Structure formats: C-alpha cells, structure tokens
Amino acid sequence: xxxxxxxxxxxxxxxxxxxxxxxxxxxxxxxxxxxxxxxxxxxxxxxxxxxxxxxxxxxxxxxxxxxxxxxxxxxxxxxxxxxxxxxxxxxxxxxxxxxxxxxxxxxxxxxxxxxxxxxxxxxxxxxxxxxxxxxxxxxxxxxxxxxxxxxxxxxxxxxxxxxxxxxxxxxxxxxxxxxxxxxxxxxxxxxxxxxxxxxxxxxxxxxxxxxxxxxxxxxxxxxxxxxxxxxxxxxxxxxxxxxxxxxxxxxxxxxxxxxxxxxxxxxxxxxxxxxxxxxxxxxxxxxxxxxxxxxxxxxxxxxxxxxxxxxxxxxxxxxxxxxxxxxxxxxxxxxxxxxxxxxxxxxxxxxxxxxxxxxxxxxxxxxxxxxxxxxxxxxxxxxxxxxxxxxxxxxxxxxxxxxxxxxxxxxxxxxxxxxxxxxxxxxxxxxxxxxxxxxxxxxxxxxxxxxxxxxxxxxxxxxxxxxxxxxxxxxxxxxxxxxxxxxxxxxxxxxxxxxxxxxxxxxxxxxxxxxxxxxxxxxxxxxxxxxxxxxxxxxxxxxxxxxxxxxxxxxxxxxxxxxxxxxxxxxxxxxxxxxxxxxxxxxxxxxxxxxxxxxxxxxxxxxxxxxxxxxxxxx
Numbered sequence: 001x002x003x004x005x006x007x008x009x010x011x012x013x014x015x016x017x018x019x020x021x022x023x024x025x026x027x028x029x030x031x032x033x034x035x036x037x038x039x040x041x042x043x044x045x046x047x048x049x050x051x052x053x054x055x056x057x058x059x060x061x062x063x064x065x066x067x068x069x070x071x072x073x074x075x076x077x078x079x080x081x082x083x084x085x086x087x088x089x090x091x092x093x094x095x096x097x098x099x100x101x102x103x104x105x106x107x108x109x110x111x112x113x114x115x116x117x118x119x120x121x122x123x124x125x126x127x128x129x130x131x132x133x134x135x136x137x138x139x140x141x142x143x144x145x146x147x148x149x150x151x152x153x154x155x156x157x158x159x160x161x162x163x164x165x166x167x168x169x170x171x172x173x174x175x176x177x178x179x180x181x182x183x184x185x186x187x188x189x190x191x192x193x194x195x196x197x198x199x200x201x202x203x204x205x206x207x208x209x210x211x212x213x214x215x216x217x218x219x220x221x222x223x224x225x226x227x228x229x230x231x232x233x234x235x236x237x238x239x240x241x242x243x244x245x246x247x248x249x250x251x252x253x254x255x256x257x258x259x260x261x262x263x264x265x266x267x268x269x270x271x272x273x274x275x276x277x278x279x280x281x282x283x284x285x286x287x288x289x290x291x292x293x294x295x296x297x298x299x300x301x302x303x304x305x306x307x308x309x310x311x312x313x314x315x316x317x318x319x320x321x322x323x324x325x326x327x328x329x330x331x332x333x334x335x336x337x338x339x340x341x342x343x344x345x346x347x348x349x350x351x352x353x354x355x356x357x358x359x360x361x362x363x364x365x366x367x368x369x370x371x372x373x374x375x376x377x378x379x380x381x382x383x384x385x386x387x388x389x390x391x392x393x394x395x396x397x398x399x400x401x402x403x404x405x406x407x408x409x410x411x412x413x414x415x416x417x418x419x420x421x422x423x424x425x426x427x428x429x430x431x432x433x434x435x436x437x438x439x440x441x442x443x444x445x446x447x448x449x450x451x452x453x454x455x456x457x458x459x460x461x462x463x464x465x466x467x468x469x470x471x472x473x474x475x476x477x478x479x480x481x482x483x484x485x486x487x488x489x490x491x492x493x494x495x496x497x498x499x500x501x502x503x504x505x506x507x508x509x510x511x512x513x514x515x516x517x518x519x520x521x522x523x524x525x526x527x528x529x530x531x532x533x534x535x536x537x538x539x540x541x542x543x544x545x546x547x548x549x550x551x552x553x554x555x556x557x558x559x560x561x562x563x564x565x566x567x568x569x570x571x572x573x574x575x576x577x578x579x580x581x582x583x584x585x586x587x588x589x590x591x592x593x594x595x596x597x598x599x600x601x602x603x604x605x606x607x608x609x610x611x612x613x614x615x616x617x618x619x
Contacts, residue, residue: 009194013187014180021176021183029169036165037136037158041123044138044154047080049121052140052152055086070095083135083155087113089148112139116151125158134158197225201232213240263351269344271296271309283332283351284325296349301325305334305349312336312347322354330355363545375417378410385410421561434480434572438473438596441506441524448486449504452493460498463489466505474524474593480569481593484577487562488528488589496532496586503529509592522595523575529588535581543579566591 054076058069069086077084077097086095091108093101107113115122116139128135139153213236257264263280267273273291276299281288284299291299297306304323312319319336333352338345385403393399445465456463485504492502506526509519519525535543546564570577570591581587 009191010184010187013191014184017183017187018180021180025169025172025176028172029165032168033162033165037125040136040156040158041138044082044136044156045121045123045140047076047082048138048140048152048154051076051084051086051154052142055142055150055152056144070101073097080154085153085155086142087139087151087153089117089150094150110137110139112137112153113151115139116141116153117148128155128157194225197229201228204232204236208236208239213243261353263349263353265296265299265349265351266339267296267309267347267349269313269347271313273299274346279353280349280351283330283353305332308334308336309347309349312338316340331358375414378413381410382407417561434477436475436477436573439476439478439481440473441471441526442467443478444474444476444481444526445485445504445506447482448489451486452489455490456493456502459493459496461493461496462501463493464501464503466503468507471506471508471524473596475596476573476593481573484566484569484591485526485528487566491562492528492530492532492587492589496530500531500586502531505529519576519592520594523592524595525590525592527588527590529586531586534583534585534587535579536583540579540581544577 054072055069073084073086073095074097084095084097085093085107087107088094091106091113093104093107095101096104111124111126112122115124120141121139123136123138125134125136127133135155135157137153137155139151141148142150142152257275257277260277260279263283264275264277265273265280266275273294273296276288276291278288281291284291284301286299286301296309300306300309302323302325304321308319308321308323316338318338319334321334323332323334324330325332331354333354335348335350335352337348337350339348385407389400389403393403445467449463449465453463489502489504496502504526506524509521509523509525544563544567546561567577570593574594575592577589577591579587579589
C-alpha cells in the first residue's frame with residue numbers, strides 16, 4: 001500500500017494535520033485552564049481582601065466576640081458562595097464556614113498562610129484534607145496598624161473550573177477532529193488530483209511498452225503534470241518514428257537476406273543460431289524455423305564447418321575454407337567472421353554454394369576431355385593415311401583412291417562435329433531465331449518417321465506412332481522440333497535390338513501417362529518409347545550433357561551432341577525434356593510444348609494430313 005504515491009501523499013498530510021490539531025487542542029485547553037485559574041485566583045484574592053478589610057475594623061479576633069466572628073464568616077460564606085476561614089497569626093483557626101474550627105489542625109505552615117504572613121498575600125492549590133477534593137486557597141493578611149494579627153482565607157473547589165475547562169477542551173477537540181477530517185478529505189482530493197494524471201501517464205507508457213504506439217494523452221493541465229504529459233506524447237511520437245524507421249530498415253534487411261543467393265547465419269558465443277536466412281537453410285538442408293534457437297552443430301551436420309566455427313571463436317579471427325558437405329556432397333565456400341561491435345559477441349557465418357560452379361567446371365573438363373578424344377581418332381586416322389600416301393601408296397592408284405575415300409569419311413565426321421558444336425553454341429546463346437507458330441502435333445511427328453522408317457526396317461525394328469485427333473495445336477518451330485523428334489527416334493533405333501519396338505505418342509499434360517513430372521494442362525507431351533538396352537540410373541543425370549556417352553553408346557558412331565541440342569531447342573520453346581529408363585527394358589524420352597492460343601483465323605479446320613508412306617497410320 002505504501003508503494004502508492006497516493007498513500008505517500010495522503011498519509012503524511014493526514015498525520016501532520018492530526019498531530020497539529022491535537023497539539024493545538026491541548027495547548028488551547030491548557031491555556032484556557034490557566035486563564036480560568038488566574039481569573040478565579042484574582043476573584044478569590046479580591047474577596048479575601050474585602051473580608052480582611054472588614055475584619056480589620058473589629059477590635060479583636062479573639063475573646064468574647066468569637067461568636068460574632070463566626071457569624072461574620074458564615075455570612076461572608078453565604079454571600080460569596082465559597083469557603084471562608086479566619087486564621088490567627090499563630091496558625092490557629094479562629095472561624096471556618098464549612099467545618100468546626102475546634103477540630104481543625106494548626107494552619108501556620110500552610111503555603112498560602114506563610115505567604116500572607118510574610119508578604120501580605122498568598123495562594124495555593126491542593127487536595128483539601130477536610131473536603132477531600134482539590135481546592136484553590138487565597139489568603140490575605142489582617143493588619144492592626146503595622147502588625148499582622150491574622151489571615152483571611154477564601155477557598156473554592158476546582159471541580160467547576162475543571163468542568164468548564166473540560167467542556168471547552170471537548171469543544172476544541174471536536175472542532176479539531178472536524179478540521180482534521182476536512183483536511184484529510186482535502187489531502188485525499190489533492191492527492192487524487194496529482195495521482196490520476198500520473199496513473200494515466202503510467203497506463204499510456206505501459207501500453208507503449210507493450211507495442212501500442214497510437215496511445216496519446218489529452219493535455220488538460222498547464223502545470224508540471226501538463227509539461228510531463230507533453231514530454232510523454234513527444235517521446236511516443238519520436239519513438240513511433242524510430243520504430244517505423246527501424247521496421248523499414250529491418251524489412252529491407254530481411255528482404256535482402258531472403259533474396260540473397262548466399263547463406264547467412266548469425267550465432268551467439270555459445271553457438272546458438274540467432275538468425276538464419278532461407279538460402280542458408282537450403283544449403284544445409286535444414287528447416288529455417290526449427291534452426292533458430294538450436295546449436296550450430298545441430299544445424300550444420302558438417303565437422304569441417306563446426307571446426308571452422310570453433311577456430312573463429314577461439315582465435316577471434318576470420319576463418320575461410322571450401323567445404324564439401326557429407327549429406328549430399330554439395331560444395332560450399334564458408335566464411336566465419338566475429339562481429340566485434342556487438343555486445344554480447346555474435347558470429348557471422350556466410351555460406352556460398354559453389355556446387356553448380358564446381359559441376360560446370362567438371363562439365364568443362366569433361367567437355368575438353370571428350371572433344372579431345374573425339375578429335376583424336378579422326379585426326380590420328382588422317383595422319384596415318386597421309387603418312388601412308390607419303391611412303392609410296394600414292395603411286396598405287398587403287399590404294400590411293402581407298403585412302404582418299406577414307407580421308408573424305410574422316411573429314412565428313414570432323415565437319416559434322418564442328419557444325420553441331422556451332423549449332424549448339426548458337427542455340428545456347430539465343431542467336432538462332434525460332435519461327436514459332438501454332439502447329440499441329442502430327443506435322444511434327446510424320447516427317448521424322450517418314451525419314452527414319454527405312455533405317456528401322458533395315459534393322460528389323462517396328463516403328464509406330466499414336467497421336468489423338470483432338471490434340472490442340474502447340475507453339476513450335478516445326479523444323480527445330482522435327483529435328484528433336486528425329487534425334488530421339490534415331491537414338492531409339494540405334495540402341496534397340498532387332499525385333500524391338502519403338503512408339504512415338506503424344507497427349508495433353510493433364511493425362512497421367514508414364515508418371516511424367518508435373519506438367520501443366522496447357523501443355524502437350526511428345527514421347528519416344530523403345531524396348532532397347534536402357535540406361536543405367538547413375539548415367540541418367542548426365543545424359544543431356546555435351547559429348548556425354550554411356551558406356552554402351554561408345555561403341556556406336558555419333559558425337560554425343562544430339563541430346564544436348566535437343567534439350568536446348570525444347571527449352572527455347574518454353575518446354576522441358578526428361579527421360580525415364582530401366583536398364584535392359586527400354587527408355588522413354590519425353591518433352592513438353594506449350595499449347596497455342598489460337599486467333600479466329602487459326603481456328604479454321606485443317607486440311608487432312610497425308611499419312612507418311614510406309615509408316616503405320618497415326619492412331
């Protein structure tokens with residue numbers, strides 16, 4: 001309770017007012033009592049002096065006129081309504097209005113009697129042995145000339161004085177209590193007037209601390225509380241501006257981190273992940289949400305990365321190293337940097353995924369190795385022919401003609417290789433324009449089948465096609481797509497043994513044939529399926545690389561560029577190409593083409609396409 005400023009204001013003020021009122025009441029009561037006693041003493045002195053003056057005219061205070069003295073004392077007592085006593089100079093009580101003088105003890109040593117005998121007057125307040133209550137006594141000396149012959153004493157009980165003073169004191173205490181209550185109410189009101197704005201300020205600050213920066217206080221006072229209210233409102237305005245600025249900067253930083261290709265991780269000194277972006281989570285194959293709050297060792301799953309982090313913490317220096325992860329064999333360039341400006345210390349981990357670059361370097365090395373191998377054989381053959389002709393074979397016309405024919409064959413092979421390389425380079429660089437038009441799928445398939453049917457018959461392979469009549473047109477450069485179909489069918493014939501079958505088919509992308517990857521319903525899929533030797537699983541990921549040949553394909557003629565060219569042609573049309581294969585069972589090469597959006601002129605019915613000679617009618 002005492003922690004509240006309301007009570008800290010109210011209780012001290014109330015205590016001060018109550019104590020002041022109580023003290024003032026006691027002081028006023030005491031002063032009133034003293035004033036009343038002084039008045040009573042003055043009155044008793046005047047009346048004692050009057051009695052002394054009356055007795056000074058009497059011849060003697062003792063003797064036969066004792067009865068007369070007692071009568072006077074009784075009359076004075078009745079007249080003044082108080083106790084009257086006449087005492088001789090020797091202390092003997094000569095007359096008493098309220099008791100028998102003969103039974104009273106000697107009063108010589110009473111204080112007021114001593115004072116009256118010595119200085120002419122005296123007073124004292126004490127408990128009366130005769131009346132058994134407190135009484136005020138006033139004595140005045142009775143003189144005969146210069147001699148003191150006795151003392152006239154008046155007395156009055158203080159019960160009336162105490163009663164009147166008590167009534168006055170009660171009135172004063174009552175008035176003081178009422179005043180204290182009023183003062184307490186006023187102090188409560190004043191405290192409330194002070195505390196209420198402070199409570200509102202407190203509530204506003206608490207709401208601001210909870211994140212509600214829209215809270216403002218209405219300015220209703222011009223005192224210090226009003227100044228504080230203005231300061232709080234200004235503080236909230238400034239805080240809102242700063243929070244908005246920080247939120248904007250944080251959003252920008254988050255956007256940068258989320259769209260960075262490089263992974264970024266921040267850890268504390270204990271190795272707990274404080275922040276991680278999507279790129280880092282993808283590189284480490286770890287859930288981004290679950291990673292925050294876990295140890296770096298749990299997230300990284302790489303002893304090399306963990307060792308780098310430990311060295312960075314121990315040395316306080318930046319650590320860099322290329323690391324190959326264990327989980328998927330990806331290649332990562334890691335940079336560990338201590339952030340010295342932060343308190344507590346933080347550590348920045350940057351991960352750059354170089355797997356693709358390393359794969360490209362591998363492909364480049366393989367490309368150089370493959371093209372060197374492909375060029376070495378015809379060049380070595382040509383060198384051998386030239387050397388043979390130089391050694392004398394040129395003088396033998398029939399032998400010379402055979403060697404020249406062999407040279408022409410090797411030169412044709414080299415020329416084909418160079419032309420395919422140039423074509424692939426042009427396609428990859430986008431320098432080959434594509435004449436894309438709405439085209440019937442049958443047109444893309446019939447010409448390649450017509451051209452390759454004789455080759456299939458010579459090898460004893462059955463070649464067929466199945467293309468539904470209701471297939472929509474596709475966006476395609478007919479010549480280039482026919483080149484893709486020719487390449488795929490030619491490879492199927494080459495790797496399908498005698499007695500095998502090859503089927504070319506097409507369907508809309510929303511059909512589930514062949515378990516194809518997710519293809520849009522606005523695409524058409526063309527597939528070449530054979531019952532050939534198939535492709536091993538380890539070779540499937542590289543089948544579309546330049547110059548790549550499977551182990552079984554190396555015994556056949558070819559440059560190894562056909563599938564690479566087919567892939568780039570299909571991708572240039574906005575489609576995809578893929579392969580499904582089972583070793584010893586056969587392969588299915590598929591590619592997709594986007595469906596054409598036809599104009600009104602394009603919707604005219606097509607003329608029936610002529611079936612390719614010697615090719616089974618397209619179903």
